Amino acid sequence: MVKNNKQTEQKIFEAATEVFIEKGMDGARMQDIADHAGINKALLHYYYRTKDRLFNAVFDALTGQLFKKFAPLFDETLTMEEKIRFFFREHITFLQKNPRIPTFFMNEMYRNPSRVRKIIQRVDINKFWIQLEAQHKEDFIKYNITREMIPQLMTSIAALSVFPFMAKPVITSFMEKMGYAFDPYIEERKEYAADFVINMLKQRETDHKPKKSSTEK
């Protein structure tokens, strides 16, 4: 069954991804993964020696998938406002299809912080920053965006996009009580979150240069 070689490995990988995301490393059972893949448990160990190796394979693949989503932010030749809108639209759409990935990630990163460091050490953040700074020099001045506030700004943007999915059970329950549903709320959020950030920046502009808003520069 050379044909089945890749097929089986693929089936295992997909089943493992599903189960690990759903239950986490601690909660996942090898038997459960085998059942999901429709194969014998021993076969899991044939392809991936241990639970740990299988988990790592899944985790690394998901990491790659996730980081790819940020790339367009640095490549595209869009205005800053367009980029913000683009990001929320794309990122939230991705999370709509993979709502449990954020919780899974944050969890496993607490469980194994050294892994996080390895992943992030590979990313050259300064390069990205310099790139962004060059592309949006005028906007950065206008909105008074300094290097020191990247952490605050970036985590705020990430928070607005990711949090609703991490808190989904709580939010769903709350909204149920108020007569709203989660899905439309998320759909709406793509625009709301972008407005949220852009409005905040615009107000900083006003604060910074109260009289000469669009005339200056």
Added chain:
Amino acid sequence: MVKNNKQTEQKIFEAATEVFIEKGMDGARMQDIADHAGINKALLHYYYRTKDRLFNAVFDALTGQLFKKFAPLFDETLTMEEKIRFFFREHITFLQKNPRIPTFFMNEMYRNPSRVRKIIQRVDINKFWIQLEAQHKEDFIKYNITREMIPQLMTSIAALSVFPFMAKPVITSFMEKMGYAFDPYIEERKEYAADFVINMLKQRETDHKPKKSSTEK
């Protein structure tokens, strides 16, 4: 040892809280909790019959602790801007002392959604909304805050406060690379997040009523 009765139960409870928050229900081990409490494992079962009951005791206590933090928002006679600042200051200070509670909660709520419903069904959100609406009627009109946008606004506020702690390992790694530290970032955040929300609202005001900003009403 009648004296030790309460003391022991308390010790167990504290140890369990620590371990459950750290490892979650699936990752926690009864032996580990016993070790943390400095007692025999059988004693855990003597006071709390099963792991599940012990977990529920811890979970319920933490829920109460967490919800209490929101009470002042509805009682205090502060302006809306003051309330926003108050909330971020208090809430983030609480999370500084209990940084792992959010992850713990979101996780366990995914694991057991029916529990969430039970907790939230007890809260009368509409009452809170009506209360807020009455207290800040003018602000609500000024900033064009409608009932339909509570979910978006509320989750955004929660996100800005909670997310940094849920993503702490990732954020720490990123900032390490940029030469920043997590603790000052959090300290700074108490004000930044409040400004973020307030600025966003002020811009909505500008958008909504471009000419008559402080003169009107």
Added chain:
DNA sequence: TCTATATTTGACCAAACAGTTAATCCATAA
């Protein structure tokens, strides 16, 4: 067709685990 190799399985194992039990300890009250 026969053989060597890769894939798949059922049965098994040892460790880890939540939970039990019977015996011991110890403060107290009579």
Added chain:
DNA sequence: TTATGGATTAACTGTTTGGTCAAATATAGA
């Protein structure tokens, strides 16, 4: 002082779980 009963423990039990292994089955090349 001693009898009582709650608190505490060491040792144990039954089950679940990750992992192994030898046998069985399928595949491809000669």
